[in-house]
Each structure stands twice: as structure tokens, then as C-alpha cells.
Amino acid sequence: MAKIEETLSAEDAPLAPASLLKKFDQLRERNIAQHVALPQIVVVGDQSSGKSSVLESLTKIPFPRDVELCTRYATQITLRPDAEEYVNVSIIPGPSASDFHREQVLAYHPKLVNSNDFAREFPHILNEVNEQMGIRINASDKGQSMFSDDILKIEISGPGKDYLTVIDVPGIFRNVTEGSTTKEDMDLVKSMVTSYIENTRTIILAILPSNVDIATQEILSLASDYDKKGERTIGVLTKPDTVTEASMQTSVCNLVLGKKKPLALGYYLVKNRGPDDFDQVNYDKLDAIFSRRPWNKLPKERVGIRSLKKALGTLLAQITRKEFPSFKADINDRLAASRSELDSLGVARQTEKQQLVFLSTVAEKFQGLVRAALASRHADPFFDKNKEARLLTYIVNLSEVYSDVFEQAGPLRRFGVYDEGDDSDEDQKTLHWQATNVKEQQKFLGDIDDQCFEELDGIIESLRFDDIPMPNSGIMQWIEGHYLTSRGLELGTIGSDVVASAFTEQSRKWAEITKTYMTQVIIIIHRFFKSALKHVCPDLELHDALWVRLLDELLTRYKAALKKSEFLEALERCRTPYTLNIEFARSLRELEAGRTQDMLSTGSTHCSDENGQLLYKMEAITEKFKSQTNLEHIEEQIHDILQSYYEIARKRFVDNVFQQAVDHCLLNGPDSPLRTFTPQWVLNLDAEELDMIAGESAFTKERRIMLEKKVHDLEEAIRILR
Structure with a gap:
């Protein structure tokens, strides 16, 4: 059995160094213990083991002997030296406390002036605390618990006090009492005790009554589970005056001498005041028992409360110094983790101004990605992580495919006076849009799947360029039939209605090809919008609130672009063909x-x-x-006029669709869907809308407040430890 004093150098004082303990006391005063475990002493033992008496001897707080006031919850007692006396009593809510209970116990602060007032009022205070915590004192109190995970906190400052923090926890019991305790109570107490002794910075003061077989005391085996080397467990044997049998006395002496069930730090034998002793205890009188047989054979440093206090002070110094480096490391680790979590919440969004600044910043980041995408500047990591976000690249590739498909598959019938027979197999191979070239271009588009976006249902259709049929043959035969069923009283001329109706028929597929193009452009823009919004809004709650608010406007602008393309198609196909383009006459x-x-x-x-x-x-x-014949001549004229005008109209229409419906309506115009989420849009929100979108949830607000306090506390802890 090692002596505690031998673990420290000769110059160490028997009590813990005041400078270091003062630092830890300052940390405890600022509630750092709720973030990082601090060095402390916990008094544990079975019920009726004498815990309260030992605690009283260490703290000089007169714990009442009333059996109804036995420990039902953890009690944290902190002593500190000060020029003036000061007593503060409060309750720390347990982790299972409801909001109502938490508010109730936090409001409890009895008015006390000095330690004399406290000693006199202590039994009354304990009764009030039991009531505040909802403790059931006797079987007649229905609907209440016998124990609580709340903590009674007692702070006493004054001249002559040592820096000391001691925790008293309820006594362990193994059998339930009908109408009094339950299995849940037993589990709660054991869990409470375990939560303290598992902390490597806690000194375990295991209280063991001398008049009971030590083998029946569960606390020693429980302590050994968490202090396997016994570096912080001290056994305290109480009630030696109740041991009258010689064999029992010998057994107790063997424990103290390390001959039986040894502990690394050994056992101490103490006598505490009895229930009939006066408040002011004479420790010399109490220790007189150790001058009588068989206790007088025991080492003096192993008997009496003063020897125990000295050993505790020395052990506290040892553990404090040993744990100091790891404690500082824990502080820094917790601070870094708390700062990181706080940063993940983004800037505070509680006031209207904070919400406005925050959401405007997010909108500007979004527009930054839009500008980069429209300029094909892909330096931002966002574009590497999201290849589909390369918006303009996809639009350009798609537009070239649209132009090629329009040129090759746009006319209903293939132009050419001598193309009058059925298509041969070789012709079909050649005619499939010169398919190899077009499909090679489509490879650069990726999978454009509108099924991914249910919100676009009813706006776009599932269309593919592959489904567009190639032009039919037999145009001259069709022109003949069309002319013979449409001509009027023209004398050697061709009526404008004949050409107009022929052009409308020949351009019938323009609507389908353009709808396919517009559908795929909208899908490309929509998936970019969603990816960019998710990138600038990693907060899922904020993202969803924004998305709901923006979606209707997005859909409205998509519809406007589709209407523009439909207008352009109607403008080209549903009017009398006419052009000022000199290419028409040249082509003719x-x-x-x-x-x-x-x-x-x-x-x-x-x-x-x-x-x-x-x-x-x-x-x-x-x-x-x-x-x-005149008919053959007119048919050739109609064909040539139709082909010449068709080519001019086709090129004009394709350009107009891109310039007006795509570039202006969908990409760069003031009413582009990409312009829905801008700082100006944010400025136009009223206070209620702003709060609904950017306001923090109650959980986030509470979490932010907690993290800000935690960061502040830990930063203060680092300052104190310097």
C-alpha cells in the first residue's frame, strides 16, 4: 500500500497548491465544469454508510440527521477563501428536466448572508429543495419520485476556507422498498454515481461502515471498474465506535494496515459526530477513540478526519497536476469543435437587419455562380463538383444539336425536284439526319431527364430529338396535289395563299422540334438553379424555405419563355410568307x-x-x-419559292428562338429565371416574409445561444489557465 504523500516531492505542501486550485475554482465559478470535467472529490457509498457525516467533517456544513432528509440527489459543495463571508444556494436542472421544471428550479435562490444563517436554515433549505425538485419524502406523496437528477449547488466563501469542491451523491441500494423505492430509482442512483466516478479527474471517496462486512459493499467493485489501478480511490471506514467484537475490530485493522482487500491508496479510519453531538465538534474529543485499543496500533496518518483531509489535499494536488496538460488539451479541443459547429450555423439571423444582410449575401453568392456559369468561367470548385452546373456549355451544345436537327429533320418533305421515288435503304442510311454527327454532339449533353423534377410536370413534356421523324419524299407529287386543290383564278401566276399554306404544311414539325429544345433548355437551367441554390444554402431548413418561395416565380418564367417560343413559331408559320432578305432572290x-x-x-x-x-x-x-406543261412549270415555281423562303425562314426562326426565347427569356434577360433570387429580390421582402425564409428556428436559436456561451466560457477558461 503506497502512501499518498510519497507520490509528491518533498517541497509539496500537504494541501493542494492554492495557485492551481484557485484557477480551477475560477473555472468552476464560471460553470466550465458543464463543458469539461474538473478535478473534484465525490463521496460515494451505500445508504447509511456515514457519507453525510464524512461530508460534514470535510466541509463543516452541519448536515441534518433526519432520516427523511437523506440524500436524494447530487449535492455539489464548493468552498473558497475570501475576505468576506458569502453563501449561495441554487439548483442545476438535470438532463431530463422539462422546460417548466427547468425554469422553476433555476428561479430558486434563498437569501443567505453568512455561514451562520446557512447552518441555521439548512434543514429548512433542504425541505424547500425537495419541494422544488418534486421529491417524494414519504409514501403519502403520490405521483412524485424518490430521487432526482437535479443538482443542489452550495457555494461558501469566507476567511480560512480552503479551495475545495466535494460532490455528495445518493447512497447505493440493492433492494427496493414497496411503496418507497422502485427499480427505476435504484437504476437512477447507480447511473448518477457512475457518471461521477468515471471521470478520471474525480477522487473517489468510498465510504464503508466498519460494522458491516466489506464484501457486501458494492461501491468498491464499482469504483474499480473505472479506476482499475486505484490511483484515485480512497477507502474511508466509519463508525469504529460501533465495532465491539474483537474479530471485527481485527478485520478493520487489517483493512487499514493493507493486510486485507488492499487498495492502492489504502483505507482511513474516522469517527464522525453522532446525532446527539452539539453543532460545534471537538475533533480532539472525536479522535480520542484512536488512542484506545485496538485502534492505537494503527498508523497515526491513517486515523482521524484531519489525517483524511491532509491525504485528500495531497491527492487532489497530485491529480490536479497530472491532469492539467490533458485538461488544457480538452479545453482547446472543445473550443475548436464548438467554434466549428457555431460556424456551421452561419451568421446570426434573429433580427430583421441580420436576416436582410444574411439573405442578401446568400443571394449575391448565388448570382456570382450565375454570372460565372453564363460566362463559362468554371474556376469555382462548385463547377468541378457539379459538372452539370456548366450551364452555358450545355446550352451551346444543345443549341447546336437543335440547329442541326432543324436543318436535317425540319421540313415535312425533302426538297428536290427529282426526288420523286420511294426512299431506298441506302437513302435511309444517309438521311437519318446524318445521324452520327448529331448524336456525337448529344454525348456532350449528358442525361437530360425531366423525370427528376416533378415540379415541372404540366410545363414541359418528355420529348427527345431522336423521336423527330426524317422528311418524307415525294415533294413534287405533294405540290401538284396541293396546287390543284388550292388554286384560284390566277392568270399565269401563283396565288400567295398557295405558297403560304404550302409553307405552313412544310414547317409543321417546327413546333415539336422547338418544344423539345425548349424543354431541354429549361431542364438544364432548372437543375443548375437547384444545384447552385443548394451550394449557397447548405442549411437544409433555409434551402427549403427559399425553394418554396422561389418555385412559383421560376415556373412562371419558364412558362413565359415557352410562350415566347410559341409566339415566334406562330409568327413564322401563320402569316403570308415575306422577306426583305436578298438571299431569297439569289436562292431563287x-x-x-x-x-x-x-x-x-x-x-x-x-x-x-x-x-x-x-x-x-x-x-x-x-x-x-x-x-x-403549264402545270409542271407552276409546280417547279412553287417548289423553288417554297425552298428559298423555307431556308431563310428556318435560319431566322432558329436564331430568333435562341436569341429571344432562350438567351433573353431564360438566360440573360431581366426576367430570366436565373434572376429570381437576387439581392434586390431580398430587399423587396417584407419583415414577415423575411423572417419566414431567413429566420432561425427555435432549435437553431437555442443552439446558437448555447454554443456562443460555450465558446465564451472556453475562451475565458483558456485566459484563466495562462
Whole structure:
């Protein structure tokens, strides 16, 4: 059995060094113990083991002997030296306390002036505390508990006091009493005791009555579970005056001498005042028992309350110094973790001004991503993590596919005077939009799946460019039938209605192709919007509140863009064809010249002279023209006019859809969906809307207040420990 004093150097005082204990007392005064465990002494033992008497001897607080006032909760007693006397009594709510109970016990503060007042009022205070905690004192108190996880906190300052904190916990019991204690009470007490002794900075003062077989005392085995080396457990044997049998006395002496069930720090034998002793205790009189047999054979440093206090002071110094480095490390670790959690909550959003500044900042971050995406600046890590967020890149790739599909699959029938037969297999391979080129471009678009966004149902349709059919053949046959069923009293001319209706029919697929394009553009923009919003709003509650508020406006702007594309389509297809573009006349002349060239290239219209020079036969040419019927001539005219105008209208329409419906309505215009969430939008919110979106929840507010206090406390702890 080692002596506690031997663990310290010779210059160490028998009591813990005041400078270090003062620091820890300052920490305790600032409630640092709720964040990091502090060095302390906990008095544990079975019921009726003499715990309260030992506690009284250590603190000089006269605990009442009334059995009805036995310990039902943890009591934290803190002593500290001061020039003036001061007593403060309060209750710390337990972890299971309801809001009402917490508010009630925190309000409890009895008025006390000095330790004399406290000693006189202490029994009355305990009764009040029991009432505040809802403790059931006897079987007649229905609906109340026998024990509480609240903590009674007693702070006493005054001249001659030592720096000392002692915790008294309810005594352990193994059998329930019907009408008094329950299995739940037994488990609560054991859990309460365990929560204190498992702390490596706690000195375990195990109280053991001398008149009971030590093998029946559960506290020693419980202490050894958490202090396996016995570096912080002291056994205290009480009630030696009740041990009258010689064999029992020998057993007690063997414990103190380390001959039986040894503890690393050993046992101390003490006699406390009895229930009939006066308040002012004469310790010399109490210790007189140790001058008689068989106790006089025991080492003097192992008997009496004063020897115990000296040993406790020395052990407290040892543990305080040993744990000091790890304690500082714990403080720094908890501070870093608390700061990190506080940062994760973002800036405070409790006042209207705070909410306005916060949400405006979030909106500006969002617009920063929008500007970067529209300029194809992808330096922000957001674009690496979200490849689909490369908005303009996807739009450009998609627009090129749209243009190619429109060019290759846009007309209902394939233009060409001599394309009159059915499509051969080889033609079909060639005609599938020159598919390889288009589909290679589509690879860069990724999967554009509108099924991911249920909120877009009713606005967009599930359309794909692959579903657009290729142009049919037989355009001249169709023109003939169309002309014969549409002509009027024109004399050698073509009525404008004939060309207009033919163009409307030939451009019938424009609506489907454009709707497919607009659908996929909206999906690209929508998924960018959602990704960007989630990026700038990692707070799920804030994100959801914003999303709900913005969604209706987003959908309205998508609909406006679709209406614009529909308007442009109607403008092109549902009016009399007309253009000022000089390319129309040039294209028309080229088509006519090409047909004439084809006619001249036939063998019947030319021959070669003796020098091999090509000669045209005017008679044959004249005959060729005369042989063409008026209907054939008009059909060719309709075809050429229709093809020339179609190409101009197609290019104009594709450009207009991109410039007006996509670029202006969806990307860069003032009413773009990407402009719904801006700092200006935030400024236009009223106070109620602002609070609904950016205001913190009750949980977040409480969490922020708690973390801010914790950070403040831990920063103060670091300052004290310097």
C-alpha cells in the first residue's frame, strides 16, 4: 500500500497548491465544469454508510440527521477563501428536466448572508429543495419520485476556507422498498454515481461502515471498474465506535494496515459526530477513540478526519497536476469543435437587419455562380463538383444539336425536284439526319431527364430529338396535289395563299422540334438553379424555405419563355410568307439556273463541232421548253419559292428562338429565371416574409445561444489557465 504523500516531492505542501486550485475554482465559478470535467472529490457509498457525516467533517456544513432528509440527489459543495463571508444556494436542472421544471428550479435562490444563517436554515433549505425538485419524502406523496437528477449547488466563501469542491451523491441500494423505492430509482442512483466516478479527474471517496462486512459493499467493485489501478480511490471506514467484537475490530485493522482487500491508496479510519453531538465538534474529543485499543496500533496518518483531509489535499494536488496538460488539451479541443459547429450555423439571423444582410449575401453568392456559369468561367470548385452546373456549355451544345436537327429533320418533305421515288435503304442510311454527327454532339449533353423534377410536370413534356421523324419524299407529287386543290383564278401566276399554306404544311414539325429544345433548355437551367441554390444554402431548413418561395416565380418564367417560343413559331408559320432578305432572290435564281443547266445537259439539246467545242441546238432547247406543261412549270415555281423562303425562314426562326426565347427569356434577360433570387429580390421582402425564409428556428436559436456561451466560457477558461 503506497502512501499518498510519497507520490509528491518533498517541497509539496500537504494541501493542494492554492495557485492551481484557485484557477480551477475560477473555472468552476464560471460553470466550465458543464463543458469539461474538473478535478473534484465525490463521496460515494451505500445508504447509511456515514457519507453525510464524512461530508460534514470535510466541509463543516452541519448536515441534518433526519432520516427523511437523506440524500436524494447530487449535492455539489464548493468552498473558497475570501475576505468576506458569502453563501449561495441554487439548483442545476438535470438532463431530463422539462422546460417548466427547468425554469422553476433555476428561479430558486434563498437569501443567505453568512455561514451562520446557512447552518441555521439548512434543514429548512433542504425541505424547500425537495419541494422544488418534486421529491417524494414519504409514501403519502403520490405521483412524485424518490430521487432526482437535479443538482443542489452550495457555494461558501469566507476567511480560512480552503479551495475545495466535494460532490455528495445518493447512497447505493440493492433492494427496493414497496411503496418507497422502485427499480427505476435504484437504476437512477447507480447511473448518477457512475457518471461521477468515471471521470478520471474525480477522487473517489468510498465510504464503508466498519460494522458491516466489506464484501457486501458494492461501491468498491464499482469504483474499480473505472479506476482499475486505484490511483484515485480512497477507502474511508466509519463508525469504529460501533465495532465491539474483537474479530471485527481485527478485520478493520487489517483493512487499514493493507493486510486485507488492499487498495492502492489504502483505507482511513474516522469517527464522525453522532446525532446527539452539539453543532460545534471537538475533533480532539472525536479522535480520542484512536488512542484506545485496538485502534492505537494503527498508523497515526491513517486515523482521524484531519489525517483524511491532509491525504485528500495531497491527492487532489497530485491529480490536479497530472491532469492539467490533458485538461488544457480538452479545453482547446472543445473550443475548436464548438467554434466549428457555431460556424456551421452561419451568421446570426434573429433580427430583421441580420436576416436582410444574411439573405442578401446568400443571394449575391448565388448570382456570382450565375454570372460565372453564363460566362463559362468554371474556376469555382462548385463547377468541378457539379459538372452539370456548366450551364452555358450545355446550352451551346444543345443549341447546336437543335440547329442541326432543324436543318436535317425540319421540313415535312425533302426538297428536290427529282426526288420523286420511294426512299431506298441506302437513302435511309444517309438521311437519318446524318445521324452520327448529331448524336456525337448529344454525348456532350449528358442525361437530360425531366423525370427528376416533378415540379415541372404540366410545363414541359418528355420529348427527345431522336423521336423527330426524317422528311418524307415525294415533294413534287405533294405540290401538284396541293396546287390543284388550292388554286384560284390566277392568270399565269401563283396565288400567295398557295405558297403560304404550302409553307405552313412544310414547317409543321417546327413546333415539336422547338418544344423539345425548349424543354431541354429549361431542364438544364432548372437543375443548375437547384444545384447552385443548394451550394449557397447548405442549411437544409433555409434551402427549403427559399425553394418554396422561389418555385412559383421560376415556373412562371419558364412558362413565359415557352410562350415566347410559341409566339415566334406562330409568327413564322401563320402569316403570308415575306422577306426583305436578298438571299431569297439569289436562292431563287440559283434554283432556276440549276434546273436550266440540268435541261441543257441532256444529249438532245447539244452537240460538238469538229474542234470538240460544245454547241447548243436552239431548236431542241425551244422544243424542250415548249414540251413542259403549264402545270409542271407552276409546280417547279412553287417548289423553288417554297425552298428559298423555307431556308431563310428556318435560319431566322432558329436564331430568333435562341436569341429571344432562350438567351433573353431564360438566360440573360431581366426576367430570366436565373434572376429570381437576387439581392434586390431580398430587399423587396417584407419583415414577415423575411423572417419566414431567413429566420432561425427555435432549435437553431437555442443552439446558437448555447454554443456562443460555450465558446465564451472556453475562451475565458483558456485566459484563466495562462
